[in-house]
Amino acid sequence: MKLLTFSTLYPSAVMPSHGIFVETRLRHLVASGQVQSRVVAPVPWFPFKGDRFGEYGKFAATPAREHRHGLEITHPRFLRLPKVGMSSAPYTLAWTFLREARRLQREGGDFDLIDAHYFYPDGVAAVMVARALNKPVVITARGTDINLIPQYDFPRKLILQAAQRANAQITVCAALKDELVALGADASKVQVLRNGVDLTLFHPGGREEARQSLGLAAGRFTLASVGHLIERKGHELVIGALAELPEVDLLIAGAGPEEGALRRLAATLGVQARVRFLGAVPQARLREVYVGCDALVLASSREGWANVLLEAMACGTPVAASNVWGTPEVVATHDAGELMPARTATGVAEAVRRLRAAPRDRAATRRYAEQFSWDATTQGQLDLFHRVLAARGKPELRHA
Numbered sequence: 557m558k559l560l561t562f563s564t565l566y567p568s569a570v571m572p573s574h575g576i577f578v579e580t581r582l583r584h585l586v587a588s589g590q591v592q593s594r595v596v597a598p599v600p601w602f603p604f605k606g607d608r609f610g611e612y613g614k615f616a617a618t619p620a621r622e623h624r625h626g627l628e629i630t631h632p633r634f635l636r637l638p639k640v641g642m643s644s645a646p647y648t649l650a651w652t653f654l655r656e657a658r659r660l661q662r663e664g665g666d667f668d669l670i671d672a673h674y675f676y677p678d679g680v681a682a683v684m685v686a687r688a689l690n691k692p693v694v695i696t697a698r699g700t701d702i703n704l705i706p707q708y709d710f711p712r713k714l715i716l717q718a719a720q721r722a723n724a725q726i727t728v729c730a731a732l733k734d735e736l737v738a739l740g741a742d743a744s745k746v747q748v749l750r751n752g753v754d755l756t757l758f759h760p761g762g763r764e765e766a767r768q769s770l771g772l773a774a775g776r777f778t779l780a781s782v783g784h785l786i787e788r789k790g791h792e793l794v795i796g797a798l799a800e801l802p803e804v805d806l807l808i809a810g811a812g813p814e815e816g817a818l819r820r821l822a823a824t825l826g827v828q829a830r831v832r833f834l835g836a837v838p839q840a841r842l843r844e845v846y847v848g849c850d851a852l853v854l855a856s857s858r859e860g861w862a863n864v865l866l867e868a869m870a871c872g873t874p875v876a877a878s879n880v881w882g883t884p885e886v887v888a889t890h891d892a893g894e895l896m897p898a899r900t901a902t903g904v905a906e907a908v909r910r911l912r913a914a915p916r917d918r919a920a921t922r923r924y925a926e927q928f929s930w931d932a933t934t935q936g937q938l939d940l941f942h943r944v945l946a947a948r949g950k951p952e953l954r955h956a
Contacts, residue, residue: 557941558666559593560691562653562682563673565698566597568618568631576839577698577751577863578673583625584752584930585937594628594665596656598649601633632656643710650681654688661689669694669941675701675718676711683718692944695719696726696749699860700788702735703881716740723944726937728861729882747940750885752930753866758843760872760922766848770807777912778805779876780849782842782864783856785812790855790878792818796901797853798827801908809845811836846871851893851911855904859883869893869925872918876907891920 561582565575575597585591602612609616618631634652637644660667670693672682679695686693695718706712719725719741726749727733737743772778783789791808795818798806808818808831815833822828837845846852852868854877861882865875875893877883887893894910896903 557591557938557945558668559591559671559941560657560660560667560669561593561595561671561673562597562685563595563678564598564649565674565678566595566629567624568597568599568629569622569624570614570617570619573836573839575673579624579627580754581751581930581933581937582627582671584934586627588934588938590938591941593671594660594667595630596653596660597629597631598634598652598656599631600636630656642708645677646680646684646714649677650684653681654685657685657689667691668945671941672696674698675715676705679722680714680718683721687721692723692948694724694726694940694944695722696728697732697736697860698728699732699881700858702727702732702739703858703860706739712739719745723947724940726940729885731881731885732860747936749933749936749940750882750928751861751863751866752933753863753870753925753928755870755926755929757840758846758867758870758925760847760870760918763847763872766844769844770848772848773805776805777803777851778807778849779851779853779908780807780809780845780868780873781853781855782809782837782845782868783854785810785814785818787814788857790857790899792821793855793899793901793904794853795822795827795831796825797904797908798822798830799825800902800905804908805830805832807832807834807845807849809834809837809842842867843871846873849873851876851908853904853908854878854883855896855899856880856883857899862886865892866925866928869921872922874911874916874918874921876904876911878903889924890914891916891924893921 563578565578567574567576567579599615599618602616605617606613621630632652635648670682670686672679672695675697682693725746728751730748733746733748781791781794822831846868852875859881865886877887878899879895894907896907
């Protein structure tokens with residue numbers, strides 16, 4: 557089976573953590589030996605490179621082509637227009653994707669199916685291209701593309717059209733499927749395939765070494781808050797909780813526009829000596845953070861299926877998480893951790909107190925995570941793609 561994977565959420569040499577969850581799922585799918593894929597991962601056009609231009613400077617520095625983990629990736633440029641970007645992006649993205657797909661076809665890289673990730677604008681653009689090329693398309697919904705963007709009328713209209721025209725959709729949790737169906741999608745065309753976790757990369761070994769490497773004080777209970785430093789991730793609530801948790805320290809792993817505000821908040825609350833900003837941490841080094849800390853805190857306002865939760869659990873570390881969207885599907889047992897009673901600083905503090913009052917067996921937390929390997933998700937994709945292709949008149953793939 558030959559796929560063309562399409563998403564603006566995909567890592568590159570310049571932004572190695574950007575959309576890594578898309579790459580990880582695809583790597584496991586290709587590792588099955590039943591699928592080949594090329595990746596088209598467009599980036600917004602921008603004329604200037606350099607850190608002073610922030611994310612757009614990184615987009616400008618992204619190579620046009622690269623190979624990652626045995627996969628060929630192209631990064632064609634598309635226009636993201638100021639002020640009207642939300643409305644125009646599906647169309648500029650579709651034009652770029654169609655040109656790139658046709659180029660690949662001319663060079664002998666034809667494909668059976670478009671595997672698109674993130675509903676808006678990516679999935680909407682992918683449906684336009686699929687119709688132009690007479691190819692089937694499957695769209696994966698991942699979070700804010702369904703639980704946030706449809707609040708806007710025009711994107712909601714295009715998302716629903718794409719859902720109706722796509723051959724099938726995948727959601728990473730049941731809560732997103734419910735929301736997609738509530739928008740008007742056909743439930744029979746939506747399949748839940750949750751993300752997995754790399755149980756080899758994320759494991760509990762070397763806890764004392766990790767704590768020493770991180771410089772964690774003996775006997776101090778340490779939390780970790782991992783994710784982009786943006787409002788939606790709720791790092792400010794975790795900092796706020798420290799005012800109610802005087803014997804607790806905090807590591808924050810991530811970079812983003814809210815860093816200055818978060819540092820000021822810590823100073824205002826008088827907890828800055830107990831908060832350490834680690835900056836952006838590569839996924840391979842995140843294991844050290846998960847293993848070394850006593851609990852991971854995720855205070856997000858919106859999540860599809862938060863990978864950091866399973867990564868921490870695979871390292872034997874329980875979690876305290878906000879009770880939103882797909883998170884209760886991840887934090888589903890006592891061994892996994894605690895759901896916050898409220899998404900507030902006090903709610904964070906209460907969940908942490910519960911973890912401290914009833915310490916989790918780290919081996920049991922690891923065993924819980926072990927049920928979330930990628931195998932079931934990979935098989936689910938293979939079965940779905942085969943059904944789509946068989947329905948399109950390729951019966952030889954039904955039993956492939």
